[in-house]
Amino acid sequence: MARVVVVGAGLGGLAAAARLAAGGHRVTVLEQGPEVGGKLGWVSRDGHAFDTGPSLVTLPQVFRDLFDATGDPLDDVLQLERLDPAVAYRFADGTRLAVPGTLDGVREVLGPEWSAFLDRAAEIWRVTEQPFLRSPLRGARTLARLARSSADVRTVAPWASLRKLGAQYLTDPHLRMLLDRYATYSGSDPRLAPAALATVPWVEQAYGSWYVRGGLHRLPLAVADRARERGADVRTSSPVAEVLVEGGRVCGVGLADGGRLAADVVVCNADAAALYGSLLPPGAPVRRARASLAAATPSSSGFVLLLALSGRTPDLAHHTVLFPADYDAEFDGLFTDPRPLPDPTVYVSAPDDPATRPDADSESWFVLVNAPRHGPVDWDAPGLADSYADDVLAVLARRGLDVRDRVRWREVRTPADLERATGSVGGSIYGTSSNGASAAFLRPANASPLRGLYLVGGSSHPGGGLPLVTLSAEIVAGLVGPA
Structure with a gap:
């Protein structure tokens, strides 16, 4: 039996904790925030509620495998609903395209x-x-x-x-x-x-594209429950200040309150750039991993509006994407000349789920636009967040979804807010991007060069997105092995 500390209670960390605890290890999960879930957050106010991260589940078999490997089947715990249409697209020339939820339909x-x-x-x-x-x-x-x-x-x-x-x-x-x-x-x-x-x-x-009834945030909550059922100790409001190294291998973690927790294995679900940049001592034998991270292009971030709306929108899909006329200008503004995008693609997630609204005559929209990271753009600049939120609402209006007179309240979240909430450097949603033929091989491996230290989550192999994050936990559990 190994003493395992998991740093971060995002989906990848929780899935690793559940698998390792089911394998007989003594597992402690340390989460800096007050809730588990990482980027799969949940906000509720005045009866309006929002998932604040991914809006779709894909490759559901990955999650069924996780639950089957650790206890009761997924379908005994969560209700997954297949979306049809999966996504509704609107193009700048007025063309609309609803993509069906089945392969034959597509x-x-x-x-x-x-x-x-x-x-x-x-x-x-x-x-x-x-x-x-x-x-x-x-x-x-x-x-x-x-x-x-x-x-x-x-x-x-x-x-x-x-x-x-x-x-x-x-x-x-x-x-x-x-x-x-x-x-x-x-x-x-x-x-x-x-x-x-x-x-x-x-x-x-x-x-297929799937939705978790009651909100996608219920997925990490269910995985956390499964980890606890298998014996893991899941602690929130417990930030880790450093990963401790002795004799060329990890020996535990140092907590922000000054305490220490010994470990034979540390599984890091924090952003890989944060791990290699600030959690490990400067002299740790991870020079090559740090060099690979430095050579990679960080992923883009996102600018989010949570909109509490009165009334209902006719024929609104669960997930709507509104494209700009010039898509290349968007990618230039994300990577070549970073700036708030003047004419961005807008993603609207509006689940038809009573759990997300106070009454039948209301809607709760999660609105996302791609955005450059905090750093190249100072998202904390006075007035920028609110003025850009107004710009995004104006873009929605120009593209046929004018809800400005229906807004009961709104909440704005910038890349800087994402960095503070999750520790993701610059608010990069996926750690490093896939830009370049060698990008996949610059992404941090699950087994670090330091003995006993492993990485899970979207900033490590095999990448971002709910299925890949969950697969990273399966890979790490296999590398650590059973007790």
């Missing part, structure tokens, strides 16, 4: 070009799922597994960007824009992100 509505692209994406998924997404990142050995055959290499096309791959199949500008959006799932630029990200729309459309 192929029918999006047509033969998209179907041909999905066939290629399915092949990329076949080649990469096991050797990459479900296995530890081991540098050249990982590349060797991916390159077992020249046919597989041609399928994955590691030299091509997501946009370049899409151009081989898609002539419709709306479909090209729709594909570009999937790069933002990892906070990346489709002009630079690898073609392998074609697996993201494949997974979403082949396995």
